[in-house]
Amino acid sequence: MNHRPEDLVTLFNTLFRKSRGTELVRGDDEPEYLPAGVAGVHAQVIFAHGYFASALHEISHWCIAGEQRRQLPDYGYWYCPDGRTPEQQQAFERVEIKPQALEWLFSVACGSRFHISVDNLDGGGAIDEAGFRRKVYQQACKYLDEGLPVRAGQFLDALREFYGTGPEHFRQWREQHACLAGQQPGAAHSLTTVSEAYDAIS
Numbered sequence: 539m540n541h542r543p544e545d546l547v548t549l550f551n552t553l554f555r556k557s558r559g560t561e562l563v564r565g566d567d568e569p570e571y572l573p574a575g576v577a578g579v580h581a582q583v584i585f586a587h588g589y590f591a592s593a594l595h596e597i598s599h600w601c602i603a604g605e606q607r608r609q610l611p612d613y614g615y616w617y618c619p620d621g622r623t624p625e626q627q628q629a630f631e632r633v634e635i636k637p638q639a640l641e642w643l644f645s646v647a648c649g650s651r652f653h654i655s656v657d658n659l660d661g662g663g664a665i666d667e668a669g670f671r672r673k674v675y676q677q678a679c680k681y682l683d684e685g686l687p688v689r690a691g692q693f694l695d696a697l698r699e700f701y702g703t704g705p706e707h708f709r710q711w712r713e714q715h716a717c718l719a720g721q722q723p724g725a726a727h728s729l730t731t732v733s734e735a736y737d738a739i740s
């Protein structure tokens with residue numbers, strides 16, 4: 539399957555440029571969010587170096603940011619760069635669970651590979667990489683069971699339609715990673731409820 543960032547730009551901007559005053563922009567440097575007024579007429583979600591995965595990650599952050607946060611550059615957060623202390627890394631991982639859970643679901647909808655990002659090579663990596671992955675997976679399952687944030691659900695539907703993915707892809711994904719939830723592959727929960735929950739949020 540061909541994964542072109544230009545397709546994500548088209549899908550996002552068709553959905554949200556007019557309805558939310560926000561556009562996805564391919565950047566040449568680090569990712570950034572600029573609110574309307576700072577960026578121009580529309581707010582801009584800028585992803586890094588034209589990378590497909592970076593676009594999905596930055597869209598995920600935007601889908602979670604509330605209205606007040608979206609009025610501020612980079613949502614009002616100060617980004618602590620690579621080389622974080624254990625305490626800083628723990629805080630980073632805590633706020634990354636939800637956006638990376640959405641990014642993982644977006645990746646499933648695209649049929650693309652997802653990589654957990656602890657983003658701290660110079661600081662010793664993750665505090666507990668296996669535990670972080672488990673929390674991200676559990677949050678993704680919770681989104682499937684209970685519903686995604688509104689904008690995330692709209693974007694997921696657009697990805698599903700464009701890439702031709704459906705409930706069976708999410709059933710397979712959930713079964714493949716069932717060990718992260720303490721389940722055995724093929725467990726009834728992983729095969730039945732995800733289909734019903736997925737249909738309910740479609």
